[in-house]
Amino acid sequence: DVQMTQSPSNLAASPGESVSINCKASKSISKYLAWYQQKPGKANKLLIYSGSTLQSGTPSRFSGSGSGTDFTLTIRNLEPEDFGLYYCQQHNEYPPTFGAGTKLELK
Amino acid sequence: QVQLKESGPGLVQPSETLSLTCTVSGFSLTSYNVHWVRQPPGKGLEWMGVMWSGGSTDYNSALKSRLSISRDTSKNQVFLKMNSLQSEDTTTYYCARDAFALDYFDYWGQGVMVTVSS
Numbered sequence: 001d002v003q004m005t006q007s008p009s010n011l012a013a014s015p016g017e018s019v020s021i022n023c024k025a026s027k028s029i030s031k032y033l034a035w036y037q038q039k040p041g042k043a044n045k046l047l048i049y050s051g052s053t054l055q056s057g058t059p060s061r062f063s064g065s066g067s068g069t070d071f072t073l074t075i076r077n078l079e080p081e082d083f084g085l086y087y088c089q090q091h092n093e094y095p096p097t098f099g100a101g102t103k104l105e106l107k
Numbered sequence: 108q109v110q111l112k113e114s115g116p117g118l119v120q121p122s123e124t125l126s127l128t129c130t131v132s133g134f135s136l137t138s139y140n141v142h143w144v145r146q147p148p149g150k151g152l153e154w155m156g157v158m159w160s161g162g163s164t165d166y167n168s169a170l171k172s173r174l175s176i177s178r179d180t181s182k183n184q185v186f187l188k189m190n191s192l193q194s195e196d197t198t199t200y201y202c203a204r205d206a207f208a209l210d211y212f213d214y215w216g217q218g219v220m221v222t223v224s225s
Contacts, residue, residue: 034211043111044215049206055213087152091210095167096142098152 002026002090006099012107013078021073021102023066023088032092033071035064038085038101048073049091080106109133111141111202111216118222119192125221129185129202136160136178140205141185142212143176147198157205158185192223 003026013019023033031051036044046055048064051071061076075082083106088099115127129141136158143155156166156176164176175188185202199218206213 032210036212041217043217044201044203044212046206046211046213049209049211089152089211094165094210096154096210098154100151 001095002029002093002097004088004090004097004099006088006102008102009100010103010105012105014107015078015080017078018074018076019078019104020075021086021088021104023071023073023099025069025071025090028068029090029092031067032090033064033066034089034091035062035073036087036089037082038087044087047086075104109204109214111204111214113200113202113216113219115200115219115221117220118224119196120225121193121223123192124188124190125192125196127187127200127219127221129187129216131183131185131202131204134204136180136183136185140208141178142203142205143185143187144201144203144212144215145198146201146218147195152201155187155200160208194223197221197223 005024007022033051035048038044047058052064063074065072083104086102110132112130119125140159142157144152146152158176158178166174173190178185199220201218202216203212204214
């Protein structure tokens with residue numbers, strides 16, 4: 001199985017700032033990486049797939065980059081609703097595997 | 108409007124069988140794949156298995172011997188059964204729709220928390 005290593009585990013930032021979350025695959029997954037946001041009491045939200053394609057409804061302040069084994073989720077100009085948990089997931093091969101998550105907290 | 112909703116018991120005895128239902132609306136089970144994913148408290152997400160739109164299934168090799176996924180298309184429901192539950196199976200279980208068979212998940216249920224305890 002492809003192991004996904006996500007960093008940092010925790011991240012503190014203020015509204016208006018920009019942050020980056022990294023995800024590293026144990027082998028090449030081409031461009032096939034998705035990013036999700038998780039918040040208590042809400043369904044997980046798909047933000048980005050295929051590395052950099054924004055899901056319909058994802059604000060343009062979110063962007064994804066990378067290919068092969070190294071990927072980054074960048075959130076520019078943080079809004080209060082952006083704080084929560086973020087997970088990466090490779091969708092290049094079975095089984096789909098996820099990173100351990102990054103908790104984005106208000107500084 | 109696409110929706111998925113998990114339902115099932117909140118508490119299961121050790122060694123017993125867990126039965127969960129995912130009820131979907133807004134799409135057809137014969138057109139989209141539905142997956143089960145679980146998340147232990149405070150931990151990451153683990154893919155469990157999939158009901159393909161054509162009716163076949165695939166499972167995580169680590170769970171394959173204990174897991175069964177089935178469906179009733181007339182009721183828009185996908186079922187998960189997992190036997191021989193242990194404390195490490197205490198987790199939140201999610202069902203999720205596969206976006207165009209591209210193996211990422213565009214819609215998720217809110218999840219159901221299951222505790223394995225006597």
